[in-house]
Amino acid sequence: MNGEETFxxxxxxxxxxxxxxxxxRCTRCGRLHLPPRPLCDNCYSTSxxxxxxxxxxxxxxxxxxxxxxxxFQHMVxxxxxxxxxxxxxxxxxxxxxxxxxxxxxxxxxxxxFQACNGKETWPKWPRYCFKPA
Numbered sequence: 744m745n746g747e748e749t750f751x752x753x754x755x756x757x758x759x760x761x762x763x764x765x766x767x768r769c770t771r772c773g774r775l776h777l778p779p780r781p782l783c784d785n786c787y788s789t790s791x792x793x794x795x796x797x798x799x800x801x802x803x804x805x806x807x808x809x810x811x812x813x814x815f816q817h818m819v820x821x822x823x824x825x826x827x828x829x830x831x832x833x834x835x836x837x838x839x840x841x842x843x844x845x846x847x848x849x850x851x852x853x854x855x856f857q858a859c860n861g862k863e864t865w866p867k868w869p870r871y872c873f874k875p876a
Contacts, residue, residue: 750779750791762856767791775832797829798854807843826873840874851876
C-alpha cells in the first residue's frame with residue numbers, strides 16, 4: 744500500500760483489495776488489532792505498524808447458517824467459524840470448500856479471498872474466507 748501509515752478500516756480494505764490480510768501491531772506491547780484502531784486496548788499506545796498475518800490456522804468454533812441475510816441466501820446452508828491463526832489472532836469468517844457435515848474443531852484451514860459474485864449488494868470488496876488446508 745505504498746507506505747500508508749493510517750490505521751483505519753479504510754486502510755485495511757485497501758490491503759484486502761490487494762489480497763493481503765494485514766493487522767495493526769502495537770509497537771509498544773506487540774498486541775495485534777484487527778480491525779485496526781487508533782488506540783491500543785492493552786497499553787493505550789497510538790504507535791502501530793502493519794504486519795501481514797499468517798494464512799494458516801485452526802478452526803476453534805463454528806456454526807452452520809440455515810437462515811441467512813438476503814445477500815447470502817444463495818449460499819444456504821453455509822458455515823461460519825472462528826479460526827485461530829498461527830500468530831494467535833482469532834478471526835471470524837465463512838468456511839468454504841468443505842461440506843458442513845465434515846467440519847470439526849481443530850480442522851486446519853488456510854485464509855483465502857472470495858470475489859463477490861454480483862448477487863450481493865454488500866460487501867463490494869473481496870471478502871475473506873477459510874478453506875481446508
